[in-house]
Amino acid sequence: MGTIRTHYLIRRGRVLSLLSLILACIVSNSHEETIRRNQFPVEFLFGTSTSAYQTEGAILEGGRGLSNWDVFSHVPGKIETGENADTADDHYHLYLQDIDLMHSLGINAYRFSISWARILPRGRFGDVNPTGIAFYNSIIDNLLRRGIEPFVTLYHHDLPQELEDRYGGWLSPLIQEDFGYFAEICFRRFGDRVKYWSSLNEPNLYAHFAYLRGMYPPGRRSEMEPFTVLHNMLLSHARAAYLYRSRYQQKQGGSIGIVVNTAMYEPLRDEAVDREAVSRALAFYVSGVLDPLIHGDYPPEMRHHLGARLPKFSVEESKALNGSIDFIGINHYSSLYAKDCINSPCPTGESHAFLGFVYTTGFRDGVAIGEPTPMPRFFIVPDGLEKMVEYIKTRYNNKPTFVTENGIAQLDQPGQREVLLHDNKRVEFLKGYLASLARAIRNGADVRGYFVWSLMDNFEWTNGFRMRFGLYYVDYQTLERTPKLSAKWYRDFLTPNATDEYDDLLVKRSRVANWRGVEVDI
Ligand SMILES: *[C@@H]1O[C@H](CO)[C@@H](O)[C@H](O)[C@H]1NC(C)=O
Numbered sequence: 001m002g003t004i005r006t007h008y009l010i011r012r013g014r015v016l017s018l019l020s021l022i023l024a025c026i027v028s029n030s031h032e033e034t035i036r037r038n039q040f041p042v043e044f045l046f047g048t049s050t051s052a053y054q055t056e057g058a059i060l061e062g063g064r065g066l067s068n069w070d071v072f073s074h075v076p077g078k079i080e081t082g083e084n085a086d087t088a089d090d091h092y093h094l095y096l097q098d099i100d101l102m103h104s105l106g107i108n109a110y111r112f113s114i115s116w117a118r119i120l121p122r123g124r125f126g127d128v129n130p131t132g133i134a135f136y137n138s139i140i141d142n143l144l145r146r147g148i149e150p151f152v153t154l155y156h157h158d159l160p161q162e163l164e165d166r167y168g169g170w171l172s173p174l175i176q177e178d179f180g181y182f183a184e185i186c187f188r189r190f191g192d193r194v195k196y197w198s199s200l201n202e203p204n205l206y207a208h209f210a211y212l213r214g215m216y217p218p219g220r221r222s223e224m225e226p227f228t229v230l231h232n233m234l235l236s237h238a239r240a241a242y243l244y245r246s247r248y249q250q251k252q253g254g255s256i257g258i259v260v261n262t263a264m265y266e267p268l269r270d271e272a273v274d275r276e277a278v279s280r281a282l283a284f285y286v287s288g289v290l291d292p293l294i295h296g297d298y299p300p301e302m303r304h305h306l307g308a309r310l311p312k313f314s315v316e317e318s319k320a321l322n323g324s325i326d327f328i329g330i331n332h333y334s335s336l337y338a339k340d341c342i343n344s345p346c347p348t349g350e351s352h353a354f355l356g357f358v359y360t361t362g363f364r365d366g367v368a369i370g371e372p373t374p375m376p377r378f379f380i381v382p383d384g385l386e387k388m389v390e391y392i393k394t395r396y397n398n399k400p401t402f403v404t405e406n407g408i409a410q411l412d413q414p415g416q417r418e419v420l421l422h423d424n425k426r427v428e429f430l431k432g433y434l435a436s437l438a439r440a441i442r443n444g445a446d447v448r449g450y451f452v453w454s455l456m457d458n459f460e461w462t463n464g465f466r467m468r469f470g471l472y473y474v475d476y477q478t479l480e481r482t483p484k485l486s487a488k489w490y491r492d493f494l495t496p497n498a499t500d501e502y503d504d505l506l507v508k509r510s511r512v513a514n515w516r517g518v519e520v521d522i
């Protein structure tokens with residue numbers, strides 16, 4: 001009996017020391033990867049990001065007009081889940097509570113968009129809606145009251161339907177005058193308090209998804225329309241920037257930029273043609289937006305491959321575009337492999353002029369480029385952010401840059417609320433991407449802010465409510481918001497001394513469990 005007991009004690013001792021060894025490894029690893037607020041400049045903006053259509057709801061309230069998305073999402077088959085954003089997060093009614101959530105996170109900036117149809121229900125063909133103006137005034141005032149900088153997008157995929165019906169929306173040059181009209185109202189009414197304006201969110205993704213893939217309204221599938229749309233979007237930006245700079249900027253002291261969708265690319269094969277495909281994909285998709293706004297014309301790479309098919313800017317237009325942004329916003333989620341489609345064959349229907357005749361995929365020989373996520377083309381590749389920032393820094397002479405979106409989705413699982421609240425994967429994602437961003441900054445990149453997509457779960461376009469990107473979980477029945485583990489992590493990250501506490505939590509689970517009643521399994 002004595003022997004057995006001794007044996008047991010020895011074994012138990014070994015198990016314990018093995019456990020503490022593992023624990024020590026976890027702790028020292030996590031220590032190595034620890035990302036701290038003080039690795040970023042003091043004045044750095046740390047925020048969360050949302051957009052109007054994805055969160056506001058109340059589509060028929062407060063004098064709002066219908067948008068392209070209201071109409072599109074009600075067409076059967078357009079949204080995978082058959083859902084729409086008629087109510088969404090009901091942020092229209094719950095915005096004060098949401099601003100309190102932001103305050104509790106400790107963020108110093110909030111990126112949101114203004115619903116065009118809430119300000120101008122009929123575009124410039126009708127009156128300004130005073131209830132819409134009052135709504136955004138209240139958001140802005142309440143943010144500032146809590147020390148949160150409003151970072152405002154004018155167009156985040158939602159257009160007054162009237163402009164689509166009247167002249168085909170972004171396909172027509174008439175949109176430039178409408179966008180300028182809308183932008184000027186926002187500068188005049190909100191610009192005394194808003195210091196960061198983004199004209200357009202992801203014109204490249206919008207042109208691609210709405211006019212090539214048919215996934216976003218107006219749901220068209222064309223090889224050349226995306227170029228027309230991008231052209232009109234760029235000129236619309238130039239119009240807004242001209243109005244801002246000539247009439248408001250000096251007095252109001254703010255800045256205007258644009259937000260571009262980015263993926264980083266790696267060559268599918270270690271071959272010259274695929275390395276060129278990487279350069280071409282970046283030149284067409286990212287620089288196709290930024291070159292015109294910084295240098296006054298499309299990238300030479302696009303001119304070279306497209307010739308006369310590429311729309312041309314007049315001398316006047318080129319002047320208006322040239323140097324028309326004060327900062328670059330990048331939305332970044334993932335890296336993809338790039339395969340050349342000019343010198344070698346690609347899967348049918350996968351060589352598009354708009355995307356630079358490059359086929360992109362997350363897989364090489366069946367192996368993913370990074371850990372897969374529920375979004376089919378989003379993989380976890382933290383280094384991609386550093387590389388993307390480096391590309392921007394090099395090509396645009398280190399222009400001030402903001403990471404305006406970065407985040408990861410969870411697939412909704414009915415009845416799995418507790419599981420979704422324990423989003424360790426999102427915490428690891430944020431740590432990895434922030435560490436990558438910190439490296440880019442250490443290497444001299446002038447990055448001035450970072451926004452997590454998203455503050456809370458919301459309507460993820462064609463995916464409906466299935467993809468949950470939020471730091472806060474939203475119960476779409478009760479509209480209750482509940483902080484996920486990642487909200488806690490972000491809060492602690494932003495409150496320097498609390499970060500140490502988080503590392504302790506890796507071994508002291510019970511302390512996390514007590515946090516607002518959330519059970520955590522690390
Ligand atoms: C853009 O502006 C720069 C400097 O102001 C100038 O050197 C360049 O030629 C302009 N580009 C175009 C296409 O007008």
Ligand SMILES: *[C@@H]1O[C@H](CO)[C@@H](O)[C@H](O)[C@H]1NC(C)=O
Pocket residue numbers: 497
């Ligand atoms: C943070 O920690 C440092 C060192 O432990 C301490 O001096 C400082 O007072 C703490 N700050 C806050 C806000 O708790």
